[in-house]
Amino acid sequence: MELRHLASFLAVVEEGQFARAAARLFLSPPAVTGHVRQLERELGVPLLERSPLRLTEAGERLVPHARAALAAANAAADAVAGLREDTPRGSELRVGIMVHGSAELTPAILRAFRRARPETNVTVVSLDFTDHVAALVEHRVDVAFLRPAPDDERIVSDPMTTEPRIITVSERCPLADAEALRLADVVDEPFLGLPDGVSRAFSDYLYFGTARNGEAPRLNPEGVRTPQDVLTGTAAGRGLSSGLYSFVRFYSWPGVRFVPLLDAPWEHSVLAARRDDTRLEVQAFRSLAVALARDLGPTLVPPPPLPRPWSGGNDSRPRAAGR
Template identity: 80%
Template sequence: DAVADLRGDAARPAGPRGPGTSGPRPDGDGLRVGIMVHGSAELTPAILRAFRRARPSTPVTVVSLDFTEHVAALVERRVDVAFLRPPPDDERIVYDAMTTEPRIITVPERSPLADAPALRLADIVDQPFLGLPDGVSRAFRDYLYFAGGRNGEPPRLSPEGVRTPQDVLTGTAAGRGLSSGLYSFVRFYSWPGVRFVPLLDAPWEHSVLAARRDDTRPAVRAFRSLAVALARDLGPALVPPPRLPSPDGR
């Protein structure tokens, strides 16, 4: 089947390719793929490679998305599909789960929390977190600050607004606050002065591939179908399982 035919291609390393390097985009024929943070981990480049092989005549443009574009990039039609976390809470958007992962906390290495093998929500809800700028979706704010584990209490926030993973890493290293992410974050990012600590009792969260509900173009449908098939059939082989301490390992 199509997934079996693409298995070897999806597993091969990708050559260098940046935003817009796939050539001009004819009206209605190209596909703009947004990627927030590292997308859906190792699945993201595998899906892009497989789609380019399956539909070589469809130009693909890759667009990096910051935290303010969690929903906006799609609804404002700046991208056609997007790898996001968490799932958008917007009736204009549909999505398919790509990965399901535990959560991590970014901690300044001088913090008393930095040497813990793992943390729990009770350890971090009273700690200051890095703030977000205006325009970030409610779903993303709730995800970043673990709103479901705060009993309605707002987080303590630093004044600056972080927009990108680099902002998170530099803000954490400077000791201005904690932040959070998916477990796979640690495989794609590192920074001097920052520790990544697993959070044992936070609900696991999805990374997703999202699209506009009203966008039924063939290229969008094909990309979504291929992504779902690869996530199902290749995800367990491509995405390493998390290594978490036992609940009593502290």
């Protein structure tokens, strides 16, 4: 859900015509129409009736939330804009993003920062699983959207989203038939392995280290580094993997199912930075991100449904493919 789509939707509602909304936003009418249609596709419901133009019930419910989201984004941008005079022109900020970052918050924060501080050159860097700590401590990025929070005294983390956990399973695996699972259903299954160099915090997150009481999981030596590695390995039946609930909204893959874990502890995605980095552009980015996470997080990252848990029981629990 993009802020510009919400802005187009509100403009149509307030102006009463697509043409007047387009003129107000300095866009073409087809662009505004496209924004509203994209928003309707993402939400899965019509927001406007076209002839005559009026709000649907879903549209009426969205209006106050859309106004709150846009107001929060503008307030966050205004909060850091005052630092602009102290930042030299041509300053740079390298933003690392691992997997899909902090869901829909990530692009919202980047857009708001660019609007508030256009004199800062922002570069986005894709990070793989081995970069969880290394990219920051090796000064390859200045801030990074990660999960979970790094367990390293050199790094400070600001929580962005707090989400339930899911398991990725092959559609040929008996576990794929479950509407939901519990940790006891999966901890003994083989998981996709990670390459050397991955931080302990990330491997504990991926393999539910706390639930295992220190016992190592059974691993297939895949050496997965990226979400694509996870999805291809899962589809091939080589093992399970895990993620945050928002992973479902950003990735799909033939032969892969995502199953909620009902009793797994919820986990944060975070914005991380070096503790000793006091540059104004880093402080401004963190301040804006924290403000948007507080105000937009509940709107942009909806909670999952609560499906019935799988009832196979431990004794008859199905085994993952390839065992």
